[in-house]
Amino acid sequence: MENIIEIEDLNLYYDQFHALKNINLDIPEKTVTAFIGPSGCGKSTLLRTLNRMNDMITGTRIEGSVKISGSGIYGKDVFVEELRKRVGMVFQQPNPFPKSIYDNIAYGPRLHGVKNKKKLDEIVEESLRQAALWEEVKDYQKRSALSLSGGQQQRLCIARALAVEPDILLMDEATSALDPISTLKIEELVQELKEKYTIVMVTHNMHQAARVSGRTVFFLNGEVVEADETNTLFSNPRDARTEDYISGRFG
Numbered sequence: 001m002e003n004i005i006e007i008e009d010l011n012l013y014y015d016q017f018h019a020l021k022n023i024n025l026d027i028p029e030k031t032v033t034a035f036i037g038p039s040g041c042g043k044s045t046l047l048r049t050l051n052r053m054n055d056m057i058t059g060t061r062i063e064g065s066v067k068i069s070g071s072g073i074y075g076k077d078v079f080v081e082e083l084r085k086r087v088g089m090v091f092q093q094p095n096p097f098p099k100s101i102y103d104n105i106a107y108g109p110r111l112h113g114v115k116n117k118k119k120l121d122e123i124v125e126e127s128l129r130q131a132a133l134w135e136e137v138k139d140y141q142k143r144s145a146l147s148l149s150g151g152q153q154q155r156l157c158i159a160r161a162l163a164v165e166p167d168i169l170l171m172d173e174a175t176s177a178l179d180p181i182s183t184l185k186i187e188e189l190v191q192e193l194k195e196k197y198t199i200v201m202v203t204h205n206m207h208q209a210a211r212v213s214g215r216t217v218f219f220l221n222g223e224v225v226e227a228d229e230t231n232t233l234f235s236n237p238r239d240a241r242t243e244d245y246i247s248g249r250f251g
Contacts (some may be wrong), residue, residue, distance in 0.1 A: 004029035010064035034209035037219035053146035088161030096145035131159035151182025
């Protein structure tokens with residue numbers, strides 16, 4: 001299995017605070033990789049380094065290397081908008097634009113130069129189908145995206161990310177604000193999407209990590225403590241700190 005993401009000797013600072021410490025991690029393509037660990041341990045910070053969202057935070061300093069498909073993403077010649085097209089992101093709270101359902105999905109393709117109405121129609125339908133939302137909204141595409149339920153809004157945000165054909169989908173606690181039924185729908189969706197996309201998800205829910213991921217990475221105090229196949233990490237962790245966390249002794 002090819003590694004699509006390669007992280008070497010990564011250190012990240014917010015001003016004087018050392019948020020990520022000597023991270024070395026490979027992430028294979030077309031799998032689901034879960035980041036787990038207590039609050040403030042660095043898992044969301046690392047996720048945001050993969051599409052340079054941390055660039056927006058004043059005082060951020062990064063050392064080391066992050067490569068996607070063999071190319072460094074922190075070079076001066078990297079076009080960040082193009083990177084974010086390849087590396088989509090879904091956030092904790094659903095954040096649809098205050099536009100129609102259709103225009104939410106068409107926004108990215110239009111931004112990247114797709115103007116043909118027929119082509120846009122095809123992209124919108126395909127993206128909504130991939131996000132398991134088409135049957136629910138196909139007759140209401142002109143309706144405001146804000147009229148959808150929370151779970152539908154989150155699937156719309158996934159569809160919006162998929163519309164620009166990314167290689168990687170980042171999910172930052174993407175189900176933590178949702179009810180159990182919506183959470184289950186998104187988990188089922190993730191299982192389908194991994195056939196085509198590399199998915200990296202931050203979750204506080206260890207049961208979710210066990211259910212949906214092929215690999216799990218355990219973070220503590222800004223460091224990667226352990227990374228392994230999910231079944232192995234949960235059933236036979238190598239590090240005592242991992243065992244303490246997954247058995248509920250802290251966190």
